[in-house]
Amino acid sequence: MNPIRHYFQLQFTMLNRHISEFGLPPWLGYLLSGVLFVGLSFYLYYQTGYAPYLLLFWAFGFMANMGDRNRNDFLKSCYKAPEYRAIRLLENGIIALPFLMVLSIKGDYWVALAVIAATLILAFRQIGRGSNYTLPTPFHRWPFEFAVGFRKTFIFHILAYFLAFMAVKSGNFNLGIFSLVLVFVICLTYYQDMEVAYYVWAHAQQPKVFLWNKIRTGLFYSTILSLPIAATLCLLKPGYWHIILVCQILGYAYLATVVLAKYSAFPKNIGLPQGVLLAMCFLLPPLLLLAAGWFYRQSAKKLQTILP
Amino acid sequence: MISIENLTKSYGAHQVLKGINLKLASGQVHGIVGENGAGKTTLFKCIAGLEDYGGNIESSFSPLKNHLGLLPTDPYFFSKITGREYLQLLCNARQQPLAGTDEKNIFDLPLNQYAATYSTGMKKKLALTAILLQQNEIFILDEPFNGVDIQSNMVITGIIHKLRSLGKTLLISSHIFSTLSDTCDVIYMLKDGQFIRQAGRDGFAEMEVEMRRFTVGDRIERLRLG
Numbered sequence: 001m002n003p004i005r006h007y008f009q010l011q012f013t014m015l016n017r018h019i020s021e022f023g024l025p026p027w028l029g030y031l032l033s034g035v036l037f038v039g040l041s042f043y044l045y046y047q048t049g050y051a052p053y054l055l056l057f058w059a060f061g062f063m064a065n066m067g068d069r070n071r072n073d074f075l076k077s078c079y080k081a082p083e084y085r086a087i088r089l090l091e092n093g094i095i096a097l098p099f100l101m102v103l104s105i106k107g108d109y110w111v112a113l114a115v116i117a118a119t120l121i122l123a124f125r126q127i128g129r130g131s132n133y134t135l136p137t138p139f140h141r142w143p144f145e146f147a148v149g150f151r152k153t154f155i156f157h158i159l160a161y162f163l164a165f166m167a168v169k170s171g172n173f174n175l176g177i178f179s180l181v182l183v184f185v186i187c188l189t190y191y192q193d194m195e196v197a198y199y200v201w202a203h204a205q206q207p208k209v210f211l212w213n214k215i216r217t218g219l220f221y222s223t224i225l226s227l228p229i230a231a232t233l234c235l236l237k238p239g240y241w242h243i244i245l246v247c248q249i250l251g252y253a254y255l256a257t258v259v260l261a262k263y264s265a266f267p268k269n270i271g272l273p274q275g276v277l278l279a280m281c282f283l284l285p286p287l288l289l290l291a292a293g294w295f296y297r298q299s300a301k302k303l304q305t306i307l308p
Numbered sequence: 309m310i311s312i313e314n315l316t317k318s319y320g321a322h323q324v325l326k327g328i329n330l331k332l333a334s335g336q337v338h339g340i341v342g343e344n345g346a347g348k349t350t351l352f353k354c355i356a357g358l359e360d361y362g363g364n365i366e367s368s369f370s371p372l373k374n375h376l377g378l379l380p381t382d383p384y385f386f387s388k389i390t391g392r393e394y395l396q397l398l399c400n401a402r403q404q405p406l407a408g409t410d411e412k413n414i415f416d417l418p419l420n421q422y423a424a425t426y427s428t429g430m431k432k433k434l435a436l437t438a439i440l441l442q443q444n445e446i447f448i449l450d451e452p453f454n455g456v457d458i459q460s461n462m463v464i465t466g467i468i469h470k471l472r473s474l475g476k477t478l479l480i481s482s483h484i485f486s487t488l489s490d491t492c493d494v495i496y497m498l499k500d501g502q503f504i505r506q507a508g509r510d511g512f513a514e515m516e517v518e519m520r521r522f523t524v525g526d527r528i529e530r531l532r533l534g
Contacts, residue, residue, distance in 0.1 A: 143393035
């Protein structure tokens with residue numbers, strides 16, 4: 001069989017397994033992903049004029065992930081040079097396609113061209129190659145989710161702060177709020193994957209203390225990342241301080257709930273029940289109170305096996 | 309002191325551990341040898357509480373896991389965590405203050421680099437340093453000498469001797485018999501989920517001969533190399 005074809009068949013099979021493990025039939029997973037992507041893209045267009053640039057960053061983030069050094073070293077060692085280049089180009093092309101479609105429909109052809117350029121450049125240029133640079137973070141006292149997450153997503157934090165800067169410059173309060181929300185959304189992604197059990201097991205704590213420490217660290221560190229934007233917005237529009245406060249409190253509430261949701265699935269990743277409940281919380285914030293309680297009980301129960 | 313009685317563990321229909329009995333005394337180094345798949349790592353995970361099991365594991369420390377330093381065969385590191393942060397994380401996990409990290413960096417590891425970029429041996433040394441800094445009472449070291457350079461092997465051997473003199477309990481596995489005979493007070497031979505033999509210091513030589521006999525056997529002849 002053609003090695004490139006075999007590679008993509010294997011990737012497809014593995015993707016199907018991931019979706020099945022999440023608790024969905026693969027066809028439904030693809031359908032929901034498509035609907036979610038289109039919905040989110042158009043929602044961004046509805047919310048802000050910077051939507052095309054956000055889509056560009058989004059696509060860039062995905063492609064940069066595929067350009068990971070270890071992954072590419074593995075592919076290079078497996079395949080001949082032309083096959084490797086074809087695989088990388090096809091991978092990035094598949095990722096770029098939905099972004100190009102949305103950008104073309106919206107008439108943002110220049111940004112679409114930038115996506116194509118990123119597709120080509122990132123197919124042959126690996127991220128992290130030849131660099132031993134360690135990105136410093138202010139999270140060294142309690143390192144883990146935030147130290148690791150910040151380094152993986154710092155480019156998105158730069159984007160959030162750029163949007164906040166543009167908001168101040170143009171006096172656009174809504175854009176400022178969007179940048180604040182973006183910081184919290186980025187922080188939520190730090191809890192999407194379950195760590196290996198060893199990192200939980202290593203704690204000399206009971207489940208309740210463990211969970212509380214996780215939440216406390218998350219709240220403290222998310223404050224470090226979000227407070228500069230929140231404070232700037234307060235100075236920009238002092239009369240809207242209550243809106244900023246509500247955003248900040250909701251950010252904390254979602255963060256705490258996601259931490260609890262993560263460990264309620266321990267030792268697996270967040271699955272369908274947690275995903276559905278979290279999605280409902282995003283649609284209906286008062287549900288957070290119920291969801292957090294349920295996640296907390298589940299987490300304490302699951303962690304009890306490894307943190308007696 | 310850890311007392312293990314009739315320990316069993318199965319994955320589905322496959323029984324990995326078949327009634328293990330073991331007493332791990334303080335101030336002693338206990339070695340385990342066995343082929344790949346004999347059940348060594350599973351036994352370690354059961355003792356550490358990372359796997360559920362049948363039978364009894366009792367200890368003078370409660371809960372045992374909070375006093376136990378586990379060095380896995382292949383320690384896992386997050387892709388973007390530095391060596392220094394890893395040490396901090398593991399010490400935080402046991403509420404152990406971490407001071408003088410550079411002085412305690414006895415393997416001269418590049419602590420400001422991402423741990424995931426370390427070589428196999430460096431990863432092992434970092435993970436070992438972390439569990440030493442945790443001030444544990446019991447140590448389970450799964451293949452501590454694997455992938456580590458000869459100089460560090462000597463340092464690790466020295467560390468094991470030091471821990472024994474401090475009255476700590478150690479359980480070590482290795483595929484290299486000489487590393488165990490240099491460090492252990494007693495060695496157990498694990499085969500198909502059961503201990504088939506144990507020996508004190510005076511029986512190590514005989515045990516090695518026996519191990520070679522049943523491990524190598526006629527396997528090489530079966531290849532018909534020429």
